[in-house]
Amino acid sequence: MTIDTKQSYSRQRPIKEGDRLYKYWCQRYKLFSRFDDGIQLDEESWWSVTPEDIAKHIATRVCTKTGTENAVILDAFCGAGGNAIQFASHSPYVRVVCCDIDPVRLRLAKHNAKIYGVARQCEFILGDAMQMIPSLNVNYIDAAFFSPPWGGIEYLSKEKYSLDMMKPSGYDVVELCRKHITDNIAFLMPRNTDQVELCKRLLNRDNQEIEFEQNMIGKKTKTITAYFGRLINSDEEINYDDDSADYEEF
Numbered sequence: 001m002t003i004d005t006k007q008s009y010s011r012q013r014p015i016k017e018g019d020r021l022y023k024y025w026c027q028r029y030k031l032f033s034r035f036d037d038g039i040q041l042d043e044e045s046w047w048s049v050t051p052e053d054i055a056k057h058i059a060t061r062v063c064t065k066t067g068t069e070n071a072v073i074l075d076a077f078c079g080a081g082g083n084a085i086q087f088a089s090h091s092p093y094v095r096v097v098c099c100d101i102d103p104v105r106l107r108l109a110k111h112n113a114k115i116y117g118v119a120r121q122c123e124f125i126l127g128d129a130m131q132m133i134p135s136l137n138v139n140y141i142d143a144a145f146f147s148p149p150w151g152g153i154e155y156l157s158k159e160k161y162s163l164d165m166m167k168p169s170g171y172d173v174v175e176l177c178r179k180h181i182t183d184n185i186a187f188l189m190p191r192n193t194d195q196v197e198l199c200k201r202l203l204n205r206d207n208q209e210i211e212f213e214q215n216m217i218g219k220k221t222k223t224i225t226a227y228f229g230r231l232i233n234s235d236e237e238i239n240y241d242d243d244s245a246d247y248e249e250f
């Protein structure tokens, strides 16, 4: 399905103090450094977009670890494009398959990718990732990135977050991807994720490994990324130079 690219967008309206999205508005340049060039977000994107420094870090790692300059990355829950833009920005040779079930958000992803000058490197597919994954050509995708909805901004109300609380379940997403596409997976998840449960559920074959990475901005952990397959770092590789986002491996 092709996306209508001719739709024009007015400038994002400022969000006022008192609005529940105001705290995200205050972080707008952390979400997109080029926000003022015309970035557009809808309500759900405001609270689910990956901050730019974290998205850039994940992109550097994923693209580098694929071992090919012409990496093709699947971003199966692309939202308004926070991660997809950084994958494509890593190198002009990287291609990104961007999928989202929401047509409005997919259009926003394309619009925002144009602002960063990387839309031509991206293919935008409207649909359910769970149906799309089994239909993809397995030889084509080098790595997959997943950042599904966590069930709203209330995700922190549980002390331990289970990937089963995601819709679709994060466990089903990983299993489907491993079965049909690749073991090379990066999965963005809440900072309160139950990592013990995750290991019990997903380390189901000999020699399988998972590496968890805490994604911090300043001193605050924002998200956790779990890496699988070839995306796992060896012990010598655990540090990346980065200005404003810090990463702790554990």
Ligand code: MGP
Pocket: 047, 048, 049, 050, 051, 147, 148, 149, 150, 151, 152, 153, 154, 155, 156, 188, 221, 222, 223
């Ligand atoms: P947050 O906890 O809502 O924000 O989300 P923050 O600023 O840490 O809130 P505070 O009040 O604790 O200071 C932190 C980050 O998690 C967001 O910036 C998003 O990148 C990511 N995120 C949050 N949600 C609810 C989702 C989601 O549903 N899906 C995805 N993929 N990412 C999310």
Ligand code: SAH
Pocket: 045, 048, 049, 050, 076, 077, 078, 079, 080, 081, 082, 083, 084, 099, 100, 101, 102, 105, 127, 128, 129, 130, 147, 148, 149, 167, 168
């Ligand atoms: N990483 C993105 C944010 C992703 S938010 C960014 O940085 O911008 C999660 C997205 O998953 C939402 O846009 C939502 O529409 C989409 N989504 C939810 N269920 C889906 C499904 N079954 N298949 C594909 N996309 C889905």
